[in-house]
Amino acid sequence: MIWWAKMKLTLLIIVGVIALSGAVWFVAGGRGNSVVSVLPSSLRGSESPMATPTPFPFAEMTVPHLRSRNYESKLGERKRLSENPTYMSYATSYDSDGLKINGLLTIPKGDVPPDGFPAIVFVHGYIPPTAYRLTENYVAYVDSLARNGFVVFKIDLRGHDDSEGEPGGAYYSSDYVIDTLNAYAALASFDQVNKRRIGLWGHSMAGNVTMRAFAARPEIPAVVIWAGAGYTYTDLATYRISDNSYRPPEVNTNRQRKREQLRAAYGDFNAEHPFWKQVAVTDYLKDLKGALSVHHAVDDAVVSIEYSRNLMKLLDATDVVHTLYEYPGGGHNITGSYFETAMQRTVDFYKTEL
Numbered sequence: 001m002i003w004w005a006k007m008k009l010t011l012l013i014i015v016g017v018i019a020l021s022g023a024v025w026f027v028a029g030g031r032g033n034s035v036v037s038v039l040p041s042s043l044r045g046s047e048s049p050m051a052t053p054t055p056f057p058f059a060e061m062t063v064p065h066l067r068s069r070n071y072e073s074k075l076g077e078r079k080r081l082s083e084n085p086t087y088m089s090y091a092t093s094y095d096s097d098g099l100k101i102n103g104l105l106t107i108p109k110g111d112v113p114p115d116g117f118p119a120i121v122f123v124h125g126y127i128p129p130t131a132y133r134l135t136e137n138y139v140a141y142v143d144s145l146a147r148n149g150f151v152v153f154k155i156d157l158r159g160h161d162d163s164e165g166e167p168g169g170a171y172y173s174s175d176y177v178i179d180t181l182n183a184y185a186a187l188a189s190f191d192q193v194n195k196r197r198i199g200l201w202g203h204s205m206a207g208n209v210t211m212r213a214f215a216a217r218p219e220i221p222a223v224v225i226w227a228g229a230g231y232t233y234t235d236l237a238t239y240r241i242s243d244n245s246y247r248p249p250e251v252n253t254n255r256q257r258k259r260e261q262l263r264a265a266y267g268d269f270n271a272e273h274p275f276w277k278q279v280a281v282t283d284y285l286k287d288l289k290g291a292l293s294v295h296h297a298v299d300d301a302v303v304s305i306e307y308s309r310n311l312m313k314l315l316d317a318t319d320v321v322h323t324l325y326e327y328p329g330g331g332h333n334i335t336g337s338y339f340e341t342a343m344q345r346t347v348d349f350y351k352t353e354l
Contacts, residue, residue, distance in 0.1 A: 061279050063278055063279070073096065073182040091103075101164070115194045116192055118351075119151035123209055148347045181217060199223060200223045202223075204302070208230035224349060226342065299331060305326065
């Protein structure tokens with residue numbers, strides 16, 4: 001009866017395969033090869049997620065995701081550009097998620113302190129990416145900080161000048177935040193920098209970038225913003241931005257496609273939507289451990305000073321050390337005599353907080 005034993009074994013195998021196939025079909029929702037993407041509970045209300053949820057669309061934009069990931073980088077080869085009695089300037093680069101990002105690095109002359117120099121990651125505002133130049137923009141700003149004993153690393157965000165990648169924009173992408181925090185990591189690994197004394201400086205759109213970076217790394221000791229915008233995202237709709245230099249992304253770029261996909265997934269910004277609540281820094285301000293200094297001209301015709309005033313009102317409800325300096329003139333870049341005052345206050349702030 002050997003043949004009967006073999007037939008029973010074959011029948012058992014067939015039954016097992018059918019049962020397993022049914023289970024797989026049930027888990028996949030009975031849709032053949034379809035893949036079910038499960039949002040975490042924070043985005044799904046009271047419904048419980050599966051044991052191993054797949055990432056939800058655009059998770060990389062959220063503060064929790066930015067907090068959860070690692071930032072590792074090192075400065076590349078340095079090419080000497082210039083020197084003066086107080087500091088040396090170099091062109092260098094670092095890696096940001098596989099992209100080579102360039103930057104201008106200044107290093108004070110003289111003996112390196114035992115614990116290293118204090119340092120600043122300098123994040124530029126909106127300049128048309130094809131017009132931005134490493135050595136031509138923010139010269140006076142970098143010089144003022146560098147002459148006061150700080151290592152300054154002015155980064156060329158991805159897609160600007162010769163930095164690799166496509167410019168992803170500030171408000172609806174995490175690209176520039178990631179570039180900023182990888183630059184922070186690169187400075188922290190530099191043997192002439194005190195890794196516990198690194199701050200951020202941002203202008204205009206970089207107000208959004210630096211605040212999101214601050215929310216992702218609340219232990220950053222000191223952040224300075226000049227004429228920043230886009231903190232709560234409702235402020236973007238309320239106050240708008242009037243920048244005649246703005247150039248929208250070209251048709252069929254990855255940035256444009258991702259923006260359309262984002263709108264299709266979650267619509268326009270909604271302060272009550274679980275996804276958007278994790279993008280804006282509003283709900284994460286109480287976590288900040290460092291100090292914040294904001295500077296804004298009343299006559300700024302590009303970015304309304306109300307962005308900064310509104311941010312201050314939110315911070316008033318926290319224990320975060322924060323100050324807003326308002327200037328009667330100077331415009332969006334805080335120029336003229338107001339520049340000297342704002343920069344001296346900036347230097348004093350860094351010397352106190354770093």
